Amino acid sequence: MSAAAAPKLEFSQGDRVHVKDMTPANHHRTPWYIKGRRGVVLEFIGMYVNSETRAHGDSGMPELPMYRVEFEQTHLWFDYPESQSDKLWIDLYEHWLERDE
Numbered sequence: 001m002s003a004a005a006a007p008k009l010e011f012s013q014g015d016r017v018h019v020k021d022m023t024p025a026n027h028h029r030t031p032w033y034i035k036g037r038r039g040v041v042l043e044f045i046g047m048y049v050n051s052e053t054r055a056h057g058d059s060g061m062p063e064l065p066m067y068r069v070e071f072e073q074t075h076l077w078f079d080y081p082e083s084q085s086d087k088l089w090i091d092l093y094e095h096w097l098e099r100d101e
Helices: none
Strands: 016-019 038-048 064-072 087-093 097-099
Touching (some): 038 087
Antiparallel strands (some): 016 038, 038 064, 064 087
16 A cells, blocks of 8 residues: 655745635635734644535545644734734635735
8 A cells, every 4th residue: 555645735834824815605714804814834734625615515625735824813903902922823724825925
């Protein structure tokens, strides 16, 4: 039995990214409050069935790369009242991310 080929990944740990600011007509799992926001890739967490198509009866295949992305709370919420060092981690499909140049 041969090992599965490693996926071709668009992003690596430490890459600066921004979340696409789009609103698909169908189900999507990307929270509104991070759309258009900038973050940093913490890690690739694996390949996952696409829940955005699976929610509508599709197989959700092929599996898609997912990343854990870190956002600074002060960049998400105006007048954030807590610590300036607070972070939020969110797991996002690769197709929601663009390189922040």
